[in-house]
Amino acid sequence: MQKINKARVSLSKSELKVADVVLSDPNSTIRSSIASLARSAEVSEPTVNRFCRSLDCSGFPDFKLKVAQSLANGTPYVNSNVEPNDTVEDFAIKIFEMTMASLEDAKSNLDYKLIGRSVDILAQAKKIEFYGLGASASVAIDAQHKFFRLNTPVVAYTDNMMQRMAAAATTRGDCVVVISYTGRTIATIEAARIAKEAGATVIGVTQPESPLSQHCNLVLGVETAEDTDIYTPAVSRMVHLAIIDVLATGVTLRRGPEFHDHLKRVKDSLIETRFQKNLPPHLNN
Amino acid sequence: MQKINKARVSLSKSELKVADVVLSDPNSTIRSSIASLARSAEVSEPTVNRFCRSLDCSGFPDFKLKVAQSLANGTPYVNSNVEPNDTVEDFAIKIFEMTMASLEDAKSNLDYKLIGRSVDILAQAKKIEFYGLGASASVAIDAQHKFFRLNTPVVAYTDNMMQRMAAAATTRGDCVVVISYTGRTIATIEAARIAKEAGATVIGVTQPESPLSQHCNLVLGVETAEDTDIYTPAVSRMVHLAIIDVLATGVTLRRGPEFHDHLKRVKDSLIETRFQKNLPPHLNN
């Protein structure tokens, strides 16, 4: 799509007409034939074809294909905030798309080297603690649940007093993961500071460049668009959860295949809590 | 793409041949004509066309377009699980993409009418309770945090004894949201049964057709691919969280604009917990 705009200079004026029509409604372009596109651009069919060729396509069908693909890719749902008059389906879809967009964003902006180092640290930690307050409390609890299977002592603290006490009790070799959306919550920052001073390795799952990040040995996270709209949900915690997933998976991989027995025992311990129905029991709740 | 796999059951055997060829090399499919595809699938051209029609396409070109889009949408990893030899970047990207794929799936398969009814119920509830155990505990806690601002009494119970007691104490007009990935956890099902008998409206965020769903007035959720792989994270909780987001947003919208003052007061109450830095204070932790 941008390529069309870029190529405008090298197009003749009839081809420009085509470009305008395509850009004005790319969605209908990809479903129309060369004839109808020619008609709406008020040019002849071969002109449309030449236009396609000058854009490095083998012909019109190829052009349609590429436009279709770039449409699918590049629909950044950016300007779709939830609005008061949205139907249920409208705002539900917007929420899903915002969530996916933020994951997409995180996927392409995460520093995977840092993730790798975090995995190393977590894999070797004597004990692991997760701290989160407010909306990040649920992320910490989720993290505890995921890491519990990894045969390292792990706790989630969602009470700031407990966080401070636990932080003070850490020593070298322990790993503390501090989760905060803004990275500005004073109580959380204090807990991170105490833990770092006590000797623990502190990993921050938060905004880079935030006050919290200064008290972390390592920061995982991406700049996220601020939630300015009153209806907009905080999608950032989804990103945080996904990061937790990545870390837990990484540590599991690091443990190697001989660890699978242990995982199976943990999972099997839940079998009796369920109605069975021919499905494998290694499932979460 | 997944849709093709899903539709396999409803396809005839010639159409299956087409499906296999398409799935084995979708990239070349989108550049080939109906004739060449028919040849490589060893069927006739009309069969290919019928195949397209049974997948809700208007014809073969339309089908190519849609395949092209779903390819561009970039889910190359979706069917590939995390493997022991993956690099950090490899499995991290896989996890993000699996998560996005499951959200995409949920987006297109959710029953928005049921969501709408759930919003109505929640908006009118005298009090709201969220129950979740294990991995779903963090979802329940997150839900409590989100709904807290809505001026309706809301609690999350992650202890089954508390759930049972609370369930027994509900009355007509209360709403209980029961969260469970499998829908087979006996303790959770019992809590739902008790709540329903006590008169509460029970909304299940779980698998449809599960034992739990039988004790719910309303079930929100989608069939998810089971986690068979040992490394695969349970992406379903992301879907559940997104559903919670949708419900919370829906209730907020239902409250109308005069409710914004109240939201602002709740958010402002957190200002003093943060380091300020020229950013608007209505943010979560």
Place this chain on the structure above:
DNA sequence: ACAAGTATCTAGTAATATTACATTGACTGA
């Protein structure tokens, strides 16, 4: 104002997709 070169169109041809109809094969009930 005219020639050279480029851009655009008309009309015809090749390709591609779709439809209508015929054939096959599998199942059902007498």
Place this chain on the structure above:
DNA sequence: TCAGTCAATGTAATATTACTAGATACTTGT
């Protein structure tokens, strides 16, 4: 067991769509 029915698939004709070649108009520089 056999005739009848229906679904699945293929054949062949038709309609649609894309592409090519040659003719015409338009632009530009002298």
